[in-house]
Amino acid sequence: MTATGRRLAAIFILAALPGWAPQSALAPAGAEAERIALLSWILFGGATAILLTVIAALALAIRGAEPVRRVIGSEGAIRWGGIVFPSVVLTLLLGYGLWLMREAIAAQTPPALRIAVTGEQWWWRVDYQRDGAAPVREANEIRIPVGREIDFALRSNDVIHSFWVPSLGGKLDMIPGRINTLRLKAERPGIYRGQCAEYCGGPHALMALEIVAVPEAEFKAWLAAADARNEPAEPKVAAGEKLFLSAGCGACHAVRGTQATGMVGPDLSRVGGRRFLAAATLRNTAENLAGFITDPQVAKPGALMPPFAIFTSEEMDALTAYLGSLR
C-alpha cells in the first residue's frame, strides 16, 4: 500500500469514528445505517478497482507494448470492457440493492412507538403518539428507546424538508400534503445528530436535530413525566413565568399546564432539559437563550421569531431562569 493509500485509509477509518464526525453515515448505530454502510464499502472497493483498471488500460493504450495495444485497440475490447463487464457488474449490484430494499421495506411487526415529526421553517415539531392520551409534544430533540423499531411519520406544514439522521439510516423527505413513514432503530444508546437535507430556504443550514437514544426504562419514565407539573418555587422563576405569560410568549409557544398554548413555535414544556436551542444550533445556556430572545436574527438569520428587545436585564434573568427550570 502506498503512502497515499495509507493516508486515505486513515481518513476513511477516521470517518467511521463518531467522535470525529458526529453526523457520519460511515459510523452507523442503527440497523438500516449499518446495511447502507456495508453497501458503501463494497461500492467504494469496486469503484476503486474499476477506476484503477481504466487507468491501467489508458496507460497501456498510450505507452504499452504493441501486442497489448493491439488487444486494447480492438472493437472486441470495447464489447468486453464497455458492454459485457458493466452489464454483469451492474446486474449483480442491482440485485443486491433490490434485496437490501426488500429487507428495509418488508412489513415487520407494527412498531412499538410512532413519533410524528413535522418539518417547520426551520425547526422540528415532534409528537409522541400515546394510546388513550393526548400526544406528548416536543421539539428539536427526539428521545427514543434503544433497540426498538420506531416509525417516524414525517410531514411538513410549509415547504419541503428532509429528515436525516445519518448514523441511524437514510433520509426521507417531508412533503406538504403527504405523510412519509421512516422506520429507524438505534442499536446503542447515544446522541445522534441529524439535519434537514432538503433546501428549505433561509437558515436551512441551521435546521438540525438530535436523537437521544436511552434505555427503554429511562425513556418510559421520561415520557410518563411529561404531564407532571411543578409550580415554580423560587420567586425569580415565578416572576419569569409571569413575564413569559404577560409578554405574549405563550401566543406562539406552549408550556404544558400553563395558559401558554401557542402552536406557532416550538413547544417549550421541557426546554430546560434540551441540550441545544434553536433547532440544535445554540448550546442551551442562559446567555444564549437571552441572546436568542433579544434578537433571534443574530444566531439564526431568517428565523421567524420576532426579536423581544423589551426586557430589562432583571426581567431577562427571570425569564431565562424560568425557561431553564422547565425540564
Add this chain to the structure above:
Amino acid sequence: MSAGAQMGPVTAAELPSSLPRPEGELERLEAVWKGPRGLRIVSEVNNTIIGYFYIAVAFLFFLLAGVLGLLIRLQLAAPGNDFLSQETYNQIFTMHGTVMMFLFAVPAVEAVGILLLPQMLGARDLPFPRLGAFAFWAYFVGGSVFFCTLFFGVAPSGGWFMYPPLTGARFSPGIGADWWLLGIGFIEISAIAGAIEIIVGVLRTRAPGMTLARMPIFAWTMLIFAGMIVFAFPAVILATILLELERAFDWPFFIAERGGDPLLWQHLFWFFGHPEVYIIFLPAAGMVSMIVPTMAGTPLVGYRLIVVALIAVGFFSFGLWVHHMFTTGIPARSLGFFSAASMAVAIPSGIQVFAWIATIAAGRLRLTVASLFVIGFLLIFTLGGLTGVMVAMVPFDRQAHDTYFVVAHLHYVLFGGMVFPLFAAIYYWTPAFSTRPLSERLGRWAFGLIFAGFNIAFLPMHLTGLIGMPRRVYTYPAGMGWDGLNLVSTIGAFILAAGILVFLIDVIRNMRLTGERGVGDVWRAGTLEWLPNHAYATRSIPRVRGREPLWQQPNLARDVEAGGYYLPGTATGARETIVTSPIEAEPQYIMRLSRPGYAHLCAALFTAAFFLLLTVKAVMLAATCGVLAVASILVWMWNSDPPSAGDVDIGGGIVLPTYASGPTSHSWWATVILLMVATALYLSFLFGYLYLWTVAPDGWPGQADLSSAAGAWVSLATLGASGALLAGARFVLGRDAPRHGLVACLLVAGGAALAGALFIDVAGHWRSGLRPQASGYIAMVYANAALQAQMAAAVLVTALFAVARLLARRLDRSRRAVFDVLMLLWSYTLGQAAFGLLLTHGFPRLVAQT
C-alpha cells in the same frame, strides 16, 4: 498516418467543376459573404461570427458563475464563517447552479455547434442564420439582465431546481423567483430555437456524399443533443409556466391543500433535468470523439458502437428522472425500475470510454494540451460515472442524496464530462479559426492547475458528504469533522481558478480570431472543418467519400480551395448553401440564406424586454415590447421565402432548383420540429393533468359539477368548421387560377372559427362557476385553455401574415412555403384543441362514472 481506406487522387477531369475557375467568380462570392464592419457587426448573421459571440458570452458566464463558486468556497472555508450573509449565499448558490446550467453549459455546446457544424458538414452556413443570431441575442440580453439581478439583491434564492412550495408566492414573495421563471423560461426558448436550427442543419445541409454513416461523431452528438432539447426542454417550460401562473394568479398547481402537489414540479423538472445532464455531456463526448482520432492519428475504433451508444443514451436518459427523487417516499417498486434504468445508462458511457481508449491504443497518442485535457476528462469522468452508479443504488442514495457527495459527483460528471472536453476542444480547434494556435506551454500549466485544483477541490467532498454535510448550507458548526475537508476544497477551488486564469492569459496572448482562414490544419486532422475556411466556409463544397475525407481523399483541400467541387461561386447572387437529402446526402436544391440585418436583433431585444418587464410587473411596457417583438419578427419574415430564381448548375452536371415547398423544404422540416416541441409541451401538460388526478382523485368533480357537454360539442363543431375552411383555402390555392381574395377570406374566417371554438369552451367553464384558483384540477382545465390559446395565437398571427402575403402577391400557388407552414401549424392546433376538449370534458366524466 491514416488507417482508413486511402483512395486514389482525383484527377482534374473527375472534379465536378472545371479548373481553373473563371475570373471574378471568387470576387462575387466574397462580395456576397462580406460581413458588415465595425459596430455594424451586430447585424451579422453568419455562423462564424455568431459562433464567436456565442462562445465568448457563454465563457463569460462560465467565469462569472465560477467566481460565484469561489465565493461559495470562501464562505465555507471555515465553520461559522460570516463572509457572506445567509440571503446573499442562498442567492449566490442558486445563481451558480442556474448560470452554469442554463447560461453556460447548454449555450456553450450550442455555440460550439453553431461555429463548427457548417464547416464540419461542408455547408456554407446553417439553414436559418437569422434564427441562430436571434437565439444568440435573446440569450445574451436575457442572460445578462438575469445575472445582474444579483447585484441588486433580487436574484432568485430557491435553488437552481426551484422546488415549490418554497418558490411559490407564499414562501418567496419577492420577484427573485419570477426572474428565474421568466428569465430562464425565455432562455430555454432561445435554446430550442438553436436546436431546431441544428437539427435541420445536420440533417439537410451536409456535403454531398456525407451519408449518415459518414457523419462525424460530433455532428451525431449535436443531432441527438438538439433532439433531446426538443423533447426535454418543453417539460421544464411547462413547469415554469405553471409555477408562474401559480405565483401570479394563484392557480394552485403545486399547493397540496387545494389539490395540487409539490412533487408535480419535481417530476416535470427532472424529466427535463436528467436529460439535461446528457444534453450537456453528449456534445462534449462528441468533441472527444473528434480529438482522439486526430491526436492518435487513426480513425475512431467502434464508430458504429458509439453511434448506437449515443442514441441509447438519448433514449435512456428520459427514463430515469425519478433517480433525483429517491428520497421523496415513492413506492419501492417504481424505485427498482428507475434504479435499474439509472444503472443501465452507464453502459453506453462505458462503450464510449473503452472506444476512446481503444482508439488511443490503435494509434499513437500525441501528448498535446488537447490530449491532456482528454486524458483528464477520461479519468475524472470515469470516477464521476462510478459515483453515478453508486447514487443509482437506492439505499446508498438515501444517505448520499442532497449531501456534498452528490456535489462531488455532479462536478465530476459535469466539470469532468463537459468542461475538460470543452478546454480540449478550444485548444484543438483554435488553429482552425485563429491566426495563431494557443500556446502548448501555457496550456500545460493551465491543464496541470485545473486538473490538480479540480481534484483537490472535489475529491474530498465525497467524504464530506458521507460524514454528514448536506448541500446548500450557508454555514456549518465546528466540530462536525467537516472543517479540514472544506478548507482543502477551498484551496483546491483557488488552484483551479488559477488554472483558468492561465488559460485566459493564453487566450488573450494568442487567440486571434478572424472571419477568414486560421492557421489551418496543424494537427493533420481528417474532417472537413480543417479545409481552408473563409467567411463563405469553403470555396467549393466537396463530395465526401469517407468519414475522414482529408485522410482518404488526397489533394481534397487543394481542389476544394481551387473551386473544383460543387457550387464554387454564388449561383443566384445570394448567400446560399446546398440542401441535401437527410440520409444519403444527395443534393436536392439550393437554399438562399438570409443576409445581415437588424430585424432579428430588434426581435430579440423586444422579446427579452417583454419577458424582463413582465417580471418587474411593468405590464403596459411589456405588452408594448411584446407587440414590437412580433412586429419585428414579421418584418424579418416578410423578406424571407424569396421566389424561385430558376434552376442552377452547381457543377458535375447537377442542376438544382432554387425553391422547394412541402416536405422537401427546410421550412417544412423546421415547422415539423417546432410541432414536436409543441407536442412535447402538451404531453408534459397531459402528464401533469393525469398526475394530479392520481394524487388527489377526491378533489375531482362528480358528474354534476362539470360544465355542460353541449358547450364542448359546439366548440368541437366550430373546430371542425375551422378545419373545413382551411381545407377550402388549400383547395382554392391549388387550383389553376387561384382567387387569392377568396383564399384570404377563407383563412380569416377559419381563424375566427378557431378563436371562437376556444372562446366557447372557456366561456362554458367560466359560466358553470369553475374558477382556476379553487383547485389544482380546475387550474389544469384552464391551463389546457392557456396552452390552446398559445397555439391559436401563433396560428392567427401566421394566418394574418399569410393573408398579407397573399394580398401583396408574395404567396401564390408555387411560392407557398408560408402557406405550407401555416397548414402544418393549423392542423396541429386543431388536433391539439380537439384532444384538449376530449380530455377536459371526457376524462372527468369517465372518472366520475367509475
Add this chain to the structure above:
Amino acid sequence: MLVLAGAVLFAWSGVYNVAASTGHFRVVDHFLRFGMENSVRARAPSTNLPPGIDESLVRLGAGHFHAGCAYCHGSPGTPISPVAASMLPPPPVLTERVGRWSDGELFWIVKHGLKYAGMPGFPSLHRDDEIWAVIAFLRRLPSLDRPGYRALALGEVEPEPQRGMEIATGQTEPDATGACARCHGAQAGPPSRLVPILHGQPAAMLESALRAYANGERDSGVMQTAVVGLPDSTVRHLAAYYASLPRPPASIETIDQAAAARGEAIARDGVSSHGVPSCLGCHGQGTAPDYPRLAGQPARYLEGQLAVWRKGLNDRSATGRIMAPIARRLSEAQSRDLAAYFASLAPTREAPQ
C-alpha cells in the same frame, strides 16, 4: 459651452440680486409658475379622493393642517403671518387656490413640496394615507368660516378665554397647536375614527410610542410633527395623563358581525399554519404594559395601522420589531376582520400599575 461659461461668470460676478424683498420680474414670475404647474401636472397621480365627505379623514387632515400648514398659509379668520408673507414667492391663501388643482396634483404637492418655493415635503413619505387626509381637508377648506375651522382643527380644545397674564407669560399657547386633545380628545374620545383612543392605555406603551414617533422609529408625518422635541418629562406626564383618563363612551360604529366573528377566531387562536399567534396574547387583558390594548379602538384606525405594518413600516422600535413580522403574515381580509373584532369589544381600562 459658451452659454455655460457665461452662466458661471454671471453667478461669480454677483450681479444677480438674490433678495427676496425685490421679487421677480413679472415675466420670470410667470415663467417659474408655468414651469411649476406643468411639472406638478406631469408627475401627479391620477387618483382622486373617493366621492362623498369622509368626516374622519377631514378631521385628521384638519388636525395636521393646523399644526403644520396654517402658520404659512393662514386659516379661516387668521391671516398669513407677516413673516411667512415676506417669503418669495409668498405662500398663497389656500382658500382661493385649491380649486385650481386636481386631488392627485394637490396630493403630489403636499407629499413632495415645491423646490425654491419654501413649500416643504411631507415629513413621512411612506404615509400616503395621512396625506390624503390633508387633501380631504383642503377640499373642505374653501367652505369654512372661522368657527367651522376651529371646530374641526381644535376639537374640544377651546383656548379662547384667557387672562392677560397667561397670554403675556406664555403659559398657554394662544392657538394650541401642540394640544394633543385637538385630535385625541380628553373629556371625549377622538373626533376622527382614524385616530386612536389613548384613554386608559398603559403609560409605558404611550411613552414608548411617543418616543418612537419623535425619533422616527414609527412612521407618521402627523405624529412626528406633533411630538418632535418634546422634553422627556413632558412625554412622561402626557403618558401618565392619558393612562389615567377614563375610557370615553364607545362611539357608535356599525360593525360587520360576521367579520368580527372571523376576527375573533384569529385574535384568540391565531393562524398557526401561517405563523400568526393569538393577538390577545399581547393585546388582551393583563398583558405586559409594553403593548397597547386594542379593545374598543376604532376599526378604521386599526385597519389603517395594520396596513402600515403590512407595508413593512414601523419595524424599527423595540415593540415595532415584534409586531412587524407578525403583521406581514396577515392578509388584507384578515386585517379587516381583526379590526372589526377589536372595534366591537367594549373598551377596557387597565388597573393602574
